[in-house]
Amino acid sequence: EDQVTQSPEALRLQEGESSSLNCSYTVSGLRGLFWYRQDPGKGPEFLFTLYSAGEEKEKERLKATLTKKESFLHITAPKPEDSATYLCAAYNTDKLIFGTGTRLQVFP
Amino acid sequence: DTAVSQTPKYLVTQMGNDKSIKCEQNLGHDTMYWYKQDSKKFLKIMFSYNNKELIINETVPNRFSPKSPDKAHLNLHINSLELGDSAVYFCASSPDRKNSPLHFGNGTRLTVT
Numbered sequence: 001e002d003q004v005t006q007s008p009e010a011l012r013l014q015e016g017e018s019s020s021l022n023c024s025y026t027v028s029g030l031r032g033l034f035w036y037r038q039d040p041g042k043g044p045e046f047l048f049t050l051y052s053a054g055e056e057k058e059k060e061r062l063k064a065t066l067t068k069k070e071s072f073l074h075i076t077a078p079k080p081e082d083s084a085t086y087l088c089a090a091y092n093t094d095k096l097i098f099g100t101g102t103r104l105q106v107f108p
Numbered sequence: 109d110t111a112v113s114q115t116p117k118y119l120v121t122q123m124g125n126d127k128s129i130k131c132e133q134n135l136g137h138d139t140m141y142w143y144k145q146d147s148k149k150f151l152k153i154m155f156s157y158n159n160k161e162l163i164i165n166e167t168v169p170n171r172f173s174p175k176s177p178d179k180a181h182l183n184l185h186i187n188s189l190e191l192g193d194s195a196v197y198f199c200a201s202s203p204d205r206k207n208s209p210l211h212f213g214n215g216t217r218l219t220v221t
Contacts, residue, residue: 031206031207032207034209034210038149042214042215043112043198043200043213043214044151044198085149089151091207095153095156095164095166096153098151098152100150
């Protein structure tokens with residue numbers, strides 16, 4: 001069965017303390033790996049799509065990478081406004097399968 | 109300039125009642141979705157419509173009935189509400205049925221008492 005697993009469930013960082021979030025996937029016929037950010041009371045907001053192993057995408061302090069089994073979201077020198085839940089999702093042949101997310105808190 | 113809008117934002121109702129959630133997108137997308145997010149933040153697809161045609165129906169109880177009057181609207185009607193239906197329901201849209209990013213609404217928090 002297709003599955004997406006994220007770790008850690010929660011992460012607390014000091015402002016400026018870089019770290020990485022992991023997304024492991026077991027999906028047949030992967031057609032894309034997506035990262036979303038979700039703030040409390042809001043819907044998920046699209047960040048990146050990665051389509052093939054070795055691909056990398058960057059946006060401000062975030063960089064997403066993809067291998068054949070997992071994806072990483074690297075956060076460099078995070079700020080308190082980066083606090084949110086980060087969701088990973090894998091697109092198989094017909095639908096998007098989400099992980100349960102990593103809740104990130106960045107303290108000043 | 110809201111892209112995907114849902115109403116209502118909050119819905120509190122008693123067991124056994126029937127309720128509806130409405131969704132509209134102004135992005136010109138062909139495909140729309142309903143997702144359910146449980147208390148552990150897990151997002152699971154329920155339904156997907158492409159140009160008003162149902163294309164995904166994930167083992168959802170038949171108390172849930174989606175309706176798409178046109179490709180910009182996808183409503184969700186729920187009959188005989190149960191306690192386990194309490195969750196946040198998200199509407200989303202994408203340009204097509206392929207692997208394009210989904211754009212989500214801000215959700216409807218349904219509480220069944």
